[in-house]
Amino acid sequence: DGESDLDIASLLERVDMSDPESLWELYPKDVRVEGKKILDPFMGGGTSLVEASRFGAEVVGNDLNPVAWFVTKKELEAGQTDVEELEEAFEQVKEDVADEITQYYKTPCPNGDHEADVMYNFWVKELDCVSCGHTVPLFKDYRVAKGRYENDDKYNVLCPDCESVILVDDWQSESLCSECSNLFVPSEGNVSGSKYSCSECGSKYSVIDSIYEQDGFGLRQYAVEYYCHTCDEQDRTKNEVKGYKPVENADRSLFTEAKKVWENSQQLEQYIPEGDIPRGAITATGDGLQYDGHDVFDHGYQSWSDMYNERQLLCLSKLLESIDQVDDQNLKEYLLLAFSDALRTNSMFCTYDPTRNGMDHVFRHNSFNPPMYPAENNVWGTKYGRGSFTSSFDMVVSGVEYANSPNERHMVDGETKKTDGFDKPIGENASIHQGDARELDYTDEFDAIITDPPYYDNVIYSELSNYFYVWQRSILKESYSIFDPKETPRAESIVSNPAENKDVEVFESELRQAFSTIRRALKEEGSLTFTYHHSGSESWGELLEALCDVGFEVTATYPISADINKFTKGEAVSFDIVVVARPIDDTEPASWNSLRRDIYRTARRTRKQLEANRDLSRGDIGVMEMGACFREYSKHHGKVQRDGEIMSAKEVVQEIYGIIQEASDIGVEDVFIDLLDTSNPSFDDVNKLCRGTNATPEDLKETHLYNQDDGF
Numbered sequence: 001d002g003e004s005d006l007d008i009a010s011l012l013e014r015v016d017m018s019d020p021e022s023l024w025e026l027y028p029k030d031v032r033v034e035g036k037k038i039l040d041p042f043m044g045g046g047t048s049l050v051e052a053s054r055f056g057a058e059v060v061g062n063d064l065n066p067v068a069w070f071v072t073k074k075e076l077e078a079g080q081t082d083v084e085e086l087e088e089a090f091e092q093v094k095e096d097v098a099d100e101i102t103q104y105y106k107t108p109c110p111n112g113d114h115e116a117d118v119m120y121n122f123w124v125k126e127l128d129c130v131s132c133g134h135t136v137p138l139f140k141d142y143r144v145a146k147g148r149y150e151n152d153d154k155y156n157v158l159c160p161d162c163e164s165v166i167l168v169d170d171w172q173s174e175s176l177c178s179e180c181s182n183l184f185v186p187s188e189g190n191v192s193g194s195k196y197s198c199s200e201c202g203s204k205y206s207v208i209d210s211i212y213e214q215d216g217f218g219l220r221q222y223a224v225e226y227y228c229h230t231c232d233e234q235d236r237t238k239n240e241v242k243g244y245k246p247v248e249n250a251d252r253s254l255f256t257e258a259k260k261v262w263e264n265s266q267q268l269e270q271y272i273p274e275g276d277i278p279r280g281a282i283t284a285t286g287d288g289l290q291y292d293g294h295d296v297f298d299h300g301y302q303s304w305s306d307m308y309n310e311r312q313l314l315c316l317s318k319l320l321e322s323i324d325q326v327d328d329q330n331l332k333e334y335l336l337l338a339f340s341d342a343l344r345t346n347s348m349f350c351t352y353d354p355t356r357n358g359m360d361h362v363f364r365h366n367s368f369n370p371p372m373y374p375a376e377n378n379v380w381g382t383k384y385g386r387g388s389f390t391s392s393f394d395m396v397v398s399g400v401e402y403a404n405s406p407n408e409r410h411m412v413d414g415e416t417k418k419t420d421g422f423d424k425p426i427g428e429n430a431s432i433h434q435g436d437a438r439e440l441d442y443t444d445e446f447d448a449i450i451t452d453p454p455y456y457d458n459v460i461y462s463e464l465s466n467y468f469y470v471w472q473r474s475i476l477k478e479s480y481s482i483f484d485p486k487e488t489p490r491a492e493s494i495v496s497n498p499a500e501n502k503d504v505e506v507f508e509s510e511l512r513q514a515f516s517t518i519r520r521a522l523k524e525e526g527s528l529t530f531t532y533h534h535s536g537s538e539s540w541g542e543l544l545e546a547l548c549d550v551g552f553e554v555t556a557t558y559p560i561s562a563d564i565n566k567f568t569k570g571e572a573v574s575f576d577i578v579v580v581a582r583p584i585d586d587t588e589p590a591s592w593n594s595l596r597r598d599i600y601r602t603a604r605r606t607r608k609q610l611e612a613n614r615d616l617s618r619g620d621i622g623v624m625e626m627g628a629c630f631r632e633y634s635k636h637h638g639k640v641q642r643d644g645e646i647m648s649a650k651e652v653v654q655e656i657y658g659i660i661q662e663a664s665d666i667g668v669e670d671v672f673i674d675l676l677d678t679s680n681p682s683f684d685d686v687n688k689l690c691r692g693t694n695a696t697p698e699d700l701k702e703t704h705l706y707n708q709d710d711g712f
Contacts, residue, residue, distance in 0.1 A: 028410045030422040032056040039446040039521060041437035041514065044461075046072030048450040053079075053426045054406045057447075061432040062440060064489050066482045067340075067465040069434040070472060074337050076432065078403030079425030081330060086400060089331040090393055096322045101315045101380040104258045108250050109228045111240050116228035117382035119242075120352060120359065121251070123309075124373040126218035127196060127210045131203035136196050137220065138207065138372040139189035143171050143354040144223050149238040155354075156244045157186040158222060160199075165223050165246045191372060207372075208298050216300045219309065219348075219374075221247045221255065227384045242384060258311040268317035271324070273304035273470035278487050281499040282367050282463045299370040304470050307347045315379040316346065316471075319389060324475055334400070336475050338393040340468050345387025348374040359386050362467065366459050403427065434482045436492050438513045442521035449518050449528045454494040454511065455539070462490040463499075504542065512546035519550045519583065528552060528581045531560065540657065541650030544630060548637035548649055553584035557627030577627045581634070588635060592642035595632065599656060602628045629656045 034056040040048045043061035049072060052059045059076075063069050102117070109116040125138045139158075144165055147154035155171040158164075162180035169175075171186040190196050195204045211217050224245050232241045262268075277283055277296060285295045300306070305313060316339075323339060326332040344350075344361035349368060351360045352375035359377055362368075381388025405421030433440075469488050477483040491500055494514060496507040518528060532543060547554070558578040603625045610624060633640070633652050640647045686697045 028408045028417075028419045030419075032424075036447045037445065039440075039442070039449045039518075040451045041440060041449065041518060041521075042451045042453050043072050043432065044068050044452055046075045046432075048452075049430065049432070050075050050403075050426055052448075052450065053428070053430055054422070056424055058429040059431075060446075061430070062435060062437055063432075064434070064436055064492055065461060065465050066434055066480075066488060067468050067472065068461075069432060069482065070333075070476065071337065071340075072432055074333055075399070075403070076427035076430040077330065078334075078400040079427040081334065081400050081403075083397060083400050083404065085328070086331055086334055086397065089326050089328065089335060092326060093319070093322045093335060096325070097318050098380055100318055102378070102382075104254060104311055104315060105378040105380070105382070106254065107224050107226050107245070108248055109226065109231065110243070110245050111228065111231050111236065114228075114230045116226040116230070118251075118378055119225045119227055119382060119385040120378070121221055121255075121376040122223040122225075122247075122352065122373065123219050123221050123348070123376060126220055127207065128214060129198040129201060129203055130205050130210060130213070132198060132201040134198055134200035135218070136190050136198050137222075138191050138196055138217075140191045140372060141171070141189045142184070142186040144244050145225070145352070145354045145357050148242075148357060151239060155186070158246075160184055163222060163246055165244050211300045212298070221251060223247055224251060225352075227382050229383065232383075255309075255311055258314050262310040262314040265314060265317070268314070268321060271317040271320040271474050272313060273474075275470070275486055276303050277301060277306075278463070278466065278490075279499070280463045280490070281460055281497050284499070294367065294369050296368050296370060301370065304467075307349050309348055309376065312346060312348070312376065312379065316343075319379065320471070320474065329479065332475070334396055335393070336472060338389060338396045340472060341392040341395065342377075342379070342387060342389045343468060343471060346377045346379055348376065350377065350387075351375055361387065363464060366464065368464075368467075437494070438510070438517050440517050440521060444520075444523055446521050447523055447526050449522055449526070449530075451518075451528075451530045453514070453530055453532070453543075454507075455532065460493070460495055460497055460499075462488045462493045462495075504538065508542040508546055511542065512549055515546050515552065516550040519552065522583060524583055526583070527555075529578065530581075531578050538650070538654075540626060541648075541653035544633065544637075544653055545649035547579075547581060548587075548634050551583055551585070552581040552634070553587075553637075554579055554581050554630045554634040556580040557624070557630055559624050559627070577624075579627070579630065584634075587637050587639050589639040589641070590636040592640055592647060595636055595640055595652075596655075599629045599632045602632055603656075626653075626657065629653075 032055060033052075036057045038049070038052040038057045038059045040046075040059070040061045043049055043063045044065075045068065046061060049059045049061045053076065061072055061076075063072070105118040106115045107118050122144065126135050127138065128134070129136050137160075139160070142158045142160055144156040144158055146152070147156060147167060151167055154167045154169055156165055157168050157171050157175065159166055159177040159180060159182055161182035161184070162177060164177060164179040166175075166178050168186060174183060174185050176183055190199060191207065194206055194208065196207055196210070197204045224247060225243070226245060227242045228236075228240070279297070283296050308316070320336075320339060323332060323335045326335060344363065345359045347362055349362045349370060351371045351373070352358070353360050359375060377387055378385060379389060381390035385391070403426040406424075406426055407419045407421050409416050409418050411417070466487050469483075470486075473483040473486075490497070493500075494507065494510040496502055496504055502510075522528060532540075544554075557580070560578055606625050606628045633649065633656075637649060638646065640652060
């Protein structure tokens with residue numbers, strides 16, 4: 001429209017700030033911010049760098065984790081990558097190994113004398129009963145998947161007697177098997193909590209103890225989800241083209257064949273992750289490390305290869321070997337990127353979600369969670385299905401296409417529209433580094449720093465990313481020395497990690513060092529923008545203390561959607577905070593009483609605005625109140641006095657957090673604000689102000705907001 005050469009300031013001047021909706025008019029514009037330099041010291045997946053580059057800024061990124069470095073490297077190189085050449089490289093790999101891999105993902109079609117493609121194989125772990133020796137399949141229930149199409153009101157379940165896959169009306173009620181007339185309740189499996197129950201003798205025993213005593217567990221395939229191209233071509237019904245069936249002898253024989261081939265394929269072992277799984281806070285929770293997760297060693301896993309069955313090891317190694325034969329390093333790396341993405345849904349740590357008829361990826365809980373009944377994906381893929389190599393490659397191609405010609409999608413009269421491609425590709429002026437953010441050597445260089453810093457102890461990325469790293473290093477270690485070590489850096493990670501003896505104090509110290517480096521790198525008129533994702537008052541206090549100690553003032557906070565822990569008991573928080581901070585030379589002294597007054601007025605104003613205009617939970621509003629309180633406190637950091645003592649940021653946050661958390665639903669906050677606005681309030685004033693509310697004078701006393709001796 002001839003406006004792509006306008007800078008952001010010129011465009012903003014046109015916005016009617018009394019009508020914020022008009023800001024959306026800027027969204028589809030090819031806005032340029034050339035001449036600006038942006039840093040992301042904790043770049044992770046590279047989102048901020050890609051977006052800033054999309055606007056024409058010079059971008060610099062850094063991350064300690066080699067997996068993050070590799071992913072972001074390919075994102076920023078995508079704009080200089082030829083899509084046709086990439087697709088040709090894929091065709092080379094397809095011609096080389098696609099048939100070899102897909103031959104192991106075939107099954108007899110239940111609708112005729114022909115083969116169908118396997119989308120997913122369903123497996124269950126088994127243990128021998130310690131009392132009678134009967135083999136016990138570890139089913140929590142017998143669901144296979146929700147019915148589809150004309151059967152969307154039914155459920156596919158496994159009959160525990162004849163092992164047929166049948167349709168039932170209600171998987172939680174007694175059902176009759178249409179094949180063997182067995183009466184059973186599909187919701188009642190052999191496992192409840194941490195114990196199994198033997199269907200033969202009724203004995204109950206710990207699953208973990210049995211795995212240890214029996215030196216592992218058995219695995220048995222019990223069902224298949226298939227897609228039949230022949231039935232598709234014959235225009236059969238949707239439920240015939242794609243459906244569920246019990247495992248057959250042909251399926252078992254095919255796996256046995258793949259297993260034999262793998263056992264005689266020593267030349268492929270160089271592409272399989274070597275070594276044992278490192279013990280850590282996520283992998284070895286049984287070591288008393290007090291971190292959420294499951295101890296993979298207690299579940300019978302020792303090495304990385306234990307996470308895969310033999311067919312997966314065969315097919316993944318064949319695929320990686322073929323990728324390694326691609327001559328062009330850049331194209332090889334994009335194929336490796338697709339391979340890495342496919343790993344999320346191609347191990348025996350993956351499960352099938354019966355409620356939505358699809359695979360779940362391995363890190364759906366940000367931990368290693370060994371399932372009782374894993375699902376095996378079709379590594380190469382077929383027409384339908386999620387998480388195969390071909391579907392991951394399609395996403396990579398889409399990303400490269402976008403980077404070559406960025407665009408935006410926006411709503412026009414209720415319909416999604418896509419803009420024409422913008423003038424410049426992504427990544428033209430970009431550089432990234434792998435290393436510790438605390439060691440970055442920049443001074444007064446960046447106009448803005450946009451990042452996503454470590455989250456206290458929320459996610460220990462170093463351990464999770466090893467899952468990808470151990471596969472990537474077989475291809476990348478010859479080209480990049482950062483892939484020489486056998487695992488990702490862990491001791492240097494800024495995170496509270498019990499496995500590294502890194503507690504709250506260490507986290508705060510290291511985060512402060514990182515913020516100090518960031519402060520030095522930022523221009524005096526620059527801004528720091530970051531998101532934070534934690535619900536505990538302690539973590540917010542650590543963050544604010546570290547940020548303000550090195551000379552930042554919080555100037556704005558914004559809520560964004562997220563899925564994190566709880567802010568108030570029983571209420572899920574669906575917002576993160578985006579924090580904007582700027583350098584500050586000095587702060588102003590303040591008494592705790594005066595600051596508390598300002599904070600509570602800000603909190604009440606924020607709450608009233610949000611309750612009037614937004615459908616939000618009290619927990620969501622609490623997060624936004626906390627952000628507003630950050631702004632008030634940071635103006636006075638290090639100079640807030642209470643009873644002659646300087647309060648720390650952690651003490652202030654704890655005070656605010658507790659009152660917001662405990663008083664939000666009993667009316668104490670509003671009464672306290674009214675008291676603040678009352679000159680020399682008496683006990684009679686307290687009683688009067690409490691009338692008509694859920695608060696009492698005792699409530700105010702319990703939250704230390706008022707007492708009869710010296711007021712508040």
